[in-house]
Amino acid sequence: MEKKRIKYAVFLIAVFLTIVFIPNTDPAKALEQKGQIDIVYFYDNPCAACDEEGKFIELFNSIVGEYKKGVEIHLSMHNVFHESGWNLLQQYYEEFGVPEDRQTVPILFINNEYLSGSTAIQEELKDVFLREKGKIAIDEVDSGDDIQTTIVYFYVTACKECEEVAKILDTLEERYPLEFDDEGNYTYVEVKKFNIGEAENLQLVRKYFEVFDVPEKEQSVPIIFVGDIYLSGLEAIRQELVQRIKAGEGIRTPVLSTEESADPRSSVSLEGYNVVGVLLTGLVNGLNPCSLSMLLFFLSLLLAKGTNILKMGFAFCFGKFLAYLLLGSLLFNVFLKLQVSWVSAIVKGIILIIAFIIIVMNLRDYFAAKKEKYDKIRMQLPTVLRKYNHKWIKKFTSTENARMLLIGSFSLGMIISAGEFLCTGQIYLATIVYVLRSSPAFNLQAFAYFILYTLAFIIPLLVITIIIYKGKEVFDVSELIRERMPIIKLINAALFFIFGLAVLIWF
Template sequence: MDILLSDIPKLQAKYTFALKKYDIDLLDNYRLLENMEQVYGKTNEDLPVVFVGDSVFYGPEEIYEKMDGVLRNLTKRQQKELERPVRKKDTLPQIVERIRLDYFFQPGCEECSRLDAMFNNLEKRDSIVVLRRSIFDDTNRVLLEALSEKIRIPERQRLIVPVIIYGRGYLIKGEITTDNIFGLIKEHRADNNIIDSINMEGAENSILRRFGQFSLLGIVFAGLLDGVNPCAFATIIFFVSYLLFLGRRRRDVIFMAVSFIVAVFVAYFLIGISAYNLLDYVVGYEVVAKIIFLCFGIVAVSLGVVSLRDFVYARKGYYDKMILQLPLGIKQRIHRDIKERTAIGGIILGSFAAGLIVSFLEFGCTGQIYLPTITFMISKVGLRLKPVLALLIYNIMFVLPLVLISLLAVIVSTDNVAKSLNKRIPIIKFLTAILFFVLGIALILSA
């Protein structure tokens, strides 16, 4: 509100006008704001709101950019009094019994932040209790779906917030006004106990059915694409080649490859669970949630641009000029660790240890897809219900190419497999770029 303390007084010194302030934490003033917005035919969530003449400005930036020009034009027309709608008499119905409204919101939602002022005053002035339920909480999401199923909210409108549910009626987004709330209470007061008869288990299945198929297909695609990342399969080819070079029997090579791949799966799954729990916790804070979704979205889009650049160089055969690949020093460290670990600790344990170490070393490359995908999972209501399942699917798809490459390298030859995979690096880079763009845009829109 700094603009009210600095810029507007400067404008008052420049032009002749009176400034009247209204605190919308008071219900009468909030209703006045709604009435004025109806008269002006405009609404927005930004604060503060300034009405001057025939114009209305939302937020410090718009006030700063436009208010001076409007005041200048009004002064030129020698308008003696600024036009403003007449404040209507408060005609809120009197409510005797306690009314419970179920209000579902998303942390960081601008509409939701503005509605808080209205709800605070409804609770102070009238016999209303507003039960605030964040849809970032699994139980609240399922409850919203169950209520939506019970009162037959169309599927295309379900899990959209902000939403108020009372009895068998509901208000969504722009429909939530004080007049509409009291109309909702008056119309549905007789059937306000339906929450006692809802089906929570059926609601969870409904969410998974509606969102899970599309979202999990995205997880499958992301995991598979991450698995054919040159960072990952270059390591497994070197691993198998080294074992064959040592003269190991093919059966031993297969056992060691399986141990190596299991270690990679375990390491990535643990990294994913840790990252998911951390991000899931911090996005519970409104501002942090928006910042995280926006930052990861921007990072994903940026990586998409870099992947397109790598695609162009890969098509020309300039693989050494690709940016999204492991640095030479890390590659050499991975090769050294594989040699050391497979030479000690037995066939199985040595390979497993090598797999764990290699997983963390190459995470800087493969994690470019993994972390944005996890953030995308948190932003999708369906996937938040089953994070362990989603991460299991992702990591199964991630190691699947490693399994296939290992078998081919043992059965055919590592040279042929390496050459075949190198030919496909351009298309892999192109598909990776598309994935980054899709994830980035989805995360930015979720912010």
């Protein structure tokens, strides 16, 4: 029995030692492992009502408040007007070897350094504090190892500031001298870049936001995490990054991963303004004469055959819905991969030129339609494509088998969508670029926008199908569309003007 007790006691001790001495390998905990900075402040204040200590704390926080994370600060303050404070100050003078011409108050002792006088405290406290903080970081590095500075950088494509930050990172030196190190050591710089256009990296940056307590107003790219601080925006990165590297800030940068847990915010979340904009754009583009004319031609052939046009018309519309949804997803991912800055600039230039041409042509078509000179309208499918589409429509509607006709109607919707994309695709491309700004990753949010757009796009087609099914003549519907063509052209021109303006300002 005694042996069992001894074995049980040994087992408990082993478990305890394992728990206590196993190192913490979670990188996020690096921000919680704090070194110590001792600060002793001496001041002279005979006034009982004057809050000199409160004033110093306020000054201290205003200068180094944002740099305190990751270190434990031991602050003590002493009034030399009292004898105990005066005697303690004399001991500090002697211990730090302060020369007589620097023996004045206020004076601040920070670890092995001191700042004498109000001016020195206000001007030099930040540098001294960062230097002492850097010493803590290098003490944690094993001697003989390369001292590595890690910079974690998040960016997105089609972002002017991100392109500028990329240039700054490209000009960084391979190594920098450590300002706080008396042995002349260097820190080697490693930059980890993450495009939040990729879903996994979007989840990762949100984890960094959480660990670094980044306020919502600063949760944007470009953003850099170095050491236990973050630099948000081009100006902060340009002004402070190299200084932080030299101060050894990046030696303790935690490298996080997304393996621990899924981010609940990766679920779909649509903004009301964006939803309305996407729906209206899809609805307007659904009224495009190019799209409607193909539907009317298809329905006229079905009517001549005496076929149930409601079922076939809906199958045709669903084929177009699926085709545009797939095209949008594909083009979105293509734009997402354009990460090189000069490519982005070229794409922006091409988009602006195309937008200008389309605006001019739509305005020209507006005046032509207003004067009923429909043969002068240029923004329509080329004759070759019209003949191509008509050929496929006639081919698929020639079958007498109802099931094959249903499948053919669906397939026809997909094929016609590819053929008419030159005419209807301009506004869709503008919508894709717009969604790219709202959702920098192909996630549920981006996919939901494309579903909304394509649903709105086929609404006019579904309505026309129902109207003709109820007995309206195809010719009457065609004439109604022709009468509304001037306003359709004007709306298209206005949409592209707004789109071009948005690209010019935000891209």
